[in-house]
Amino acid sequence: MRCDNTYIKDLxxxxxxxxxxxxxxxxVSLHLSECADxxxxxxxxxxxxxxxxPDPGEAFWTALPDRIHREIERREExxxxxxxxxxxxxxxxxxxxxxxxxxxxxxxxxAWSVLRPxxxxxxxxxxxxxxxxxxxxLATDRVTISELTTPELDSLDAWASTELASLQEGVVDMxxxxxxxxxxxxxxxxxTQELEQLSSMLDADNExx
Amino acid sequence: MDExxxxxxxxxxxxxxxxxxxxxKHQRSLYAMLYRMVSNQDDAADLLQKTFVxxxxxxxxFERRSSFRTWLYQIAINLAKNLYRDRARVQLVPLDDVxxxxxxKTLDALVRKETRELLLKAMTExxxxxxxxVMLRVQQQKTFEEIAAIMxxxxxxxxxxxxxxxxxxxxxxxxxxxxxxxDDENAVR
Numbered sequence: 566m567r568c569d570n571t572y573i574k575d576l577x578x579x580x581x582x583x584x585x586x587x588x589x590x591x592x593v594s595l596h597l598s599e600c601a602d603x604x605x606x607x608x609x610x611x612x613x614x615x616x617x618x619p620d621p622g623e624a625f626w627t628a629l630p631d632r633i634h635r636e637i638e639r640r641e642e643x644x645x646x647x648x649x650x651x652x653x654x655x656x657x658x659x660x661x662x663x664x665x666x667x668x669x670x671x672x673x674x675x676a677w678s679v680l681r682p683x684x685x686x687x688x689x690x691x692x693x694x695x696x697x698x699x700x701x702x703l704a705t706d707r708v709t710i711s712e713l714t715t716p717e718l719d720s721l722d723a724w725a726s727t728e729l730a731s732l733q734e735g736v737v738d739m740x741x742x743x744x745x746x747x748x749x750x751x752x753x754x755x756x757t758q759e760l761e762q763l764s765s766m767l768d769a770d771n772e773x774x
Numbered sequence: 775m776d777e778x779x780x781x782x783x784x785x786x787x788x789x790x791x792x793x794x795x796x797x798x799k800h801q802r803s804l805y806a807m808l809y810r811m812v813s814n815q816d817d818a819a820d821l822l823q824k825t826f827v828x829x830x831x832x833x834x835x836f837e838r839r840s841s842f843r844t845w846l847y848q849i850a851i852n853l854a855k856n857l858y859r860d861r862a863r864v865q866l867v868p869l870d871d872v873x874x875x876x877x878x879k880t881l882d883a884l885v886r887k888e889t890r891e892l893l894l895k896a897m898t899e900x901x902x903x904x905x906x907x908v909m910l911r912v913q914q915q916k917t918f919e920e921i922a923a924i925m926x927x928x929x930x931x932x933x934x935x936x937x938x939x940x941x942x943x944x945x946x947x948x949x950x951x952x953x954x955x956x957d958d959e960n961a962v963r
Binding site: 571629 | 790793794797798801802805806809810815819822823826827830831889890893894897908911912913915918933937940941943944947948
């Protein structure tokens with residue numbers, strides 16, 4: 566009669582191997598004494614467990630790790646991509662040389678765009694106020710008054726009047742509105758040219774009276 | 775950390791001796807299982823090497839959710855299954871070819887031998903999952919928890935496969951015993 570006691574049947578393999586704790590071993594023994602089905606099953610399990618596995622020998626076990634390692638290396642070698650340029654590689658520049666050269670070219674281009682000499686300024690700038698041609702004294706050689714043409718003299722005179730007038734206003738304003746004691750300080754700060762101009766203006770004012 | 779995992783980490787770092795130690799630790803139990811599955815020494819040796827090669831070349835696929843041993847067993851079982859399907863199993867030795875001495879011990883041994891051979895043949899006729907489960911439980915002394923991990927099934931399924939497999943073996947064995955008894959009785963007459 567078939568036994569449905571799966572609890573006992575689960576323990577039978579360990580019972581056959583004598584690996585059960587004492588309490589379980591007693592429980593199984595008691596059940597076996599009453600159950601033919603489980604006794605048959607135990608006999609089968611013991612027969613299966615007794616099946617001998619032939620030993621391939623110590624030489625096999627000793628050589629196995631090296632054999633496995635060699636096979637792994639062979640497979641990894643097959644996976645590596647072929648280097649077609651290999652034989653010619655010694656004739657080519659290394660990669661770092663190309664990178665360095667490219668970086669050098671880029672830096673030179675940047676430096677040239679930053680440091681290139683400025684374009685020379687064009688002589689002849691339109692004078693905004695007087696309408697005449699303003700000669701850039703710094704850009705040209707020194708000229709004498711006698712060399713100037715009549716239009717150039719008129720322009721120079723107009724410019725000088727404008728400049729001196731503003732200077733005169735500034736000087737008068739400075740002396741009229743300066744606090745006490747400041748005039749002496751101001752006079753002490755003026756250079757020879759400024760003092761001569763001041764003297765000329767004062768003479769002109771005295772004559773006009 | 776599990777000892778196997780420590781060895782594995784050392785192997786990944788390039789420690790050749792750790793690799794050798796892992797192989798030496800598992801080679802015999804794996805070989806025994808493979809032999810029981812394919813019943814041939816050369817095939818078992820070949821499968822053993824393939825198991826380790828596959829495990830170490832595919833180490834990136836080992837997610838460490840199970841033990842390294844379980845993972846090795848899974849690889850070995852899959853390789854053996856593929857071979858098993860194409861090969862003949864245990865060849866029964868006909869009793870006619872064996873010289874029978876009139877010695878109780880020899881007869882007992884022969885009967886035991888025949889019983890074992892019948893069992894092994896019956897094993898080969900089991901459905902694959904039941905056969906592997908019974909083999910792992912009875913011959914490799916794996917617990918049901920370990921079997922569930924190796925076979926990637928639930929504990930209940932592992933136990934069910936085992937019990938169904940053993941039931942079929944018993945039924946097959948009892949049929950064979952009945953046949954042997956009948957043959958003996960006919961021989962005596």
